[in-house]
Amino acid sequence: MNIEEQVELLMQGTEYGDEDLKKAMTAELRARLLIAQNEKRPLRVYCGYDPTSTDLHLGHTISMRKLRQFQDLGHDVTFLIGSYTALVGDPSDKNKARPILTEEKISENAITYAEQAYRVLDREKTKIRYNGEWLSKLSLVDLIRLGQNFTVQQFLARDNFANRIEKGEPIYIHETFYALMQGYDAVAMETDVQIGGTDQLFNIIVAGRKLQEALGQKPLVGIITAILPGTDGVQRMSKTTGNIVPINTGANDMFGKLMSVPDSAMGLYMRLVTRWTPQEIEAIERDVASGALHPRDAKMNMAREITGIFYGDADAKSAQENFIKMFQQKEIPDEMPDYALQSGQTVVDVILAAKLAESKSKARSLIDQKGVRLDGEVIEHDVPFPHPGVLQVGKRRFLRVN
Numbered sequence: 295m296n297i298e299e300q301v302e303l304l305m306q307g308t309e310y311g312d313e314d315l316k317k318a319m320t321a322e323l324r325a326r327l328l329i330a331q332n333e334k335r336p337l338r339v340y341c342g343y344d345p346t347s348t349d350l351h352l353g354h355t356i357s358m359r360k361l362r363q364f365q366d367l368g369h370d371v372t373f374l375i376g377s378y379t380a381l382v383g384d385p386s387d388k389n390k391a392r393p394i395l396t397e398e399k400i401s402e403n404a405i406t407y408a409e410q411a412y413r414v415l416d417r418e419k420t421k422i423r424y425n426g427e428w429l430s431k432l433s434l435v436d437l438i439r440l441g442q443n444f445t446v447q448q449f450l451a452r453d454n455f456a457n458r459i460e461k462g463e464p465i466y467i468h469e470t471f472y473a474l475m476q477g478y479d480a481v482a483m484e485t486d487v488q489i490g491g492t493d494q495l496f497n498i499i500v501a502g503r504k505l506q507e508a509l510g511q512k513p514l515v516g517i518i519t520a521i522l523p524g525t526d527g528v529q530r531m532s533k534t535t536g537n538i539v540p541i542n543t544g545a546n547d548m549f550g551k552l553m554s555v556p557d558s559a560m561g562l563y564m565r566l567v568t569r570w571t572p573q574e575i576e577a578i579e580r581d582v583a584s585g586a587l588h589p590r591d592a593k594m595n596m597a598r599e600i601t602g603i604f605y606g607d608a609d610a611k612s613a614q615e616n617f618i619k620m621f622q623q624k625e626i627p628d629e630m631p632d633y634a635l636q637s638g639q640t641v642v643d644v645i646l647a648a649k650l651a652e653s654k655s656k657a658r659s660l661i662d663q664k665g666v667r668l669d670g671e672v673i674e675h676d677v678p679f680p681h682p683g684v685l686q687v688g689k690r691r692f693l694r695v696n
Contacts, residue, residue, distance in 0.1 A: 295367070297327050302572050304363055307356070307565035309492050309520035315499070322515045326486055336369040341489040342425065342479060343411075344376035345403035350410045351538040352600075353522040353531035356566045357489045358414040360519055364487070365419050372421040373411055374479060375404045378429035382472045410541050413604050428482040429475055440474045443508045444501070449473070452496055477501030481509050489517045522566050527556035545605040549613035552597035557589045560596060568599045588680040590671035618669070630692040635679055641666065642676045644695060650687040660687060668695075 295303065301324050310316040330337050341357040358373075365371045380400045408422055432440075449455060449470050458465055473496060480488055480502040490498050495518055503513035521530050524537025531538050539551045555563060564575045578595070581587035594614060602610035633648050642657045645666070651657040658676060660666050666673045669683040685693040 297324060297331065300327055300367055304360070304367075304517065306572050306575075307360075307520055307562070308518055310518050311492065311495070319516055319518075323487070323517070326515055330369070330486075337364070337486040338370050338372070338484060339364045339487040339489065340372035340374050340479075340483060340485055342374040342376050342379065342476060343407055344380040345400050345407045346380055349533065350407065350541045351531055351533065352541065352567060353524075353538070355411075355414050355541065356519050356522055357491065358411055359567060359569075360489045360517060361420075362414050362416070365416050369487075370421070371415070371419065372423055372483060373408065373415065374483075375407065375422065375424045376476075376479075377401070377404065377424040377426040379425060379472060379475050379479075382468055382475065413541065423483075425475070425479050425482075429478065432478070437471070437474070440478060440505065443504055444474070446470075448500065473497045473501040474505075477505035480514055481505050481511060484511060485514045486512075487515045487517060489519065491519050491521055493521070494518065520562060520566060523559050523562060525551055525554050527559035541604060545601050545609040545613040546616050548604065549597050549601045549610065549617055552600055553593060553617060555593070557593065560589070560593055563600070564596055567603075568596065569603065570599065585677045585680075588668075588671065590669070591681065630684070630694050632694045632696055633685075635682060635695050639679050640676050641668075641673055641679055641685075644679055644685065644693070645687055648685075648693050650685075650691050650693060665689075 301320060304323060305316075305320055308316065308319075310319065326337055339361065341361055343354075361371045361373070377397070377400055381397070404424070412420070450459065450465075455465055476494075476497045479485075480498075485502070485506070488498050488502055495516075498514075498516040498518065503516070507513050523529060524531035524535060525539060526535075526537045529535050529537060539548055543551075552563070561575075561579065564570060564578065565572075568575075570578075578587065578592055582589055582592050597617075598610045598614050601613055605613075631648065633644065635644065636647075639647070641661065642654055645651045645657040645660070646654060651660060657666075661673060661676060664672045664674070665688050667686040668680060670686075673680075679695065682695050685695050687693070
């Protein structure tokens with residue numbers, strides 16, 4: 295890849311909430327990549343993970359996918375385990391203080407995190423570090439000096455703190471330490487690029503960059519990834535809402551859950567979770583928009599790609615075959631008429647030619663009533679016939695289109 299292609303890939307799926315900020319980070323990333331290329335040195339890239347539980351879901355892996363992209367381009371990647379930040383708990387996306395974990399529990403969870411991360415990251419190219427390595431050495435004086443770079447107003451202006459103040463809910467002093475600690479992680483590792491979700495915007499763009507600059511380092515480039523919606527396609531993927539795709543779930547279960555994701559969320563899933571390039575994703579979306587590719591088939595390809603990342607291509611293929619047998623063919627009779635599809639025929643044309651409806655208006659009415667399916671997927675419009683398969687019209691009429 296040339297530099298522009300690298301920038302396009304690495305900025306794919308990012309979300310800053312401010313177009314000017316995104317342009318600034320894009321420009322800084324391009325400059326860092328050029329310097330790295332000219333100096334023949336890899337960029338130092340990291341993302342931090344607080345091991346607050348052992349159960350990872352697909353939403354946790356978004357930043358890991360971005361780390362893998364940097365790895366594949368030859369950069370140094372650190373998977374940082376927040377052994378000390380986890381003692382405080384990140385308040386960024388919470389409406390109350392997190393429970394404080396014991397060091398023993400954090401260590402136990404950390405082992406699970408790292409092993410699951412290797413399903414996305416290259417084990418041989420990944421550095422595992424713990425931020426207790428440097429945070430445990432900070433004295434009270436050191437913490438005071440770090441705090442001198444920020445105002446209380448900066449912290450209280452954050453949406454989650456502002457909302458808690460408005461509701462009269464407490465904000466504890468130790469919660470304000472978190473951004474300082476995460477910012478110091480970037481300083482300790484002399485970071486070029488830090489990756490995190492939109493809930494980390496303050497910690498990365500404000501705290502990390504400001505502390506680096508204050509301590510004589512060049513401010514890092516923040517790669518802020520969008521948040522993955524859950525299987526409902528709307529709310530953030532979360533164990534609390536139950537809309538998750540777990541990592542340790544099995545290929546069949548993962549494939550099935552991904553097939554339940556609404557069409558409207560497919561774009562985000564492709565950009566955040568798959569290994570596909572921006573050009574490949576744009577081609578898929580063009581084909582879906584033009585009718586050349588049915589949304590069901592696009593989703594099937596997406597589910598197979600993502601499942602393949604975590605369970606291998608063979609298990610992903612098997613999961614796809616099992617899904618088709620279980621969910622798409624469960625009501626299909628063993629015997630049915632065959633029909634040879636003619637070039638240029640639409641769904642209505644096939645229905646009429648096979649005498650599955652008395653008229654074009656009746657055929658269109660059946661489509662409007664969601665009574666027409668191809669391989670189990672509802673056909674919502676009279677489009678060019680998508681592909682060979684089993685056409686179901688109403689509840690009992692079936693046709694094998696070849």
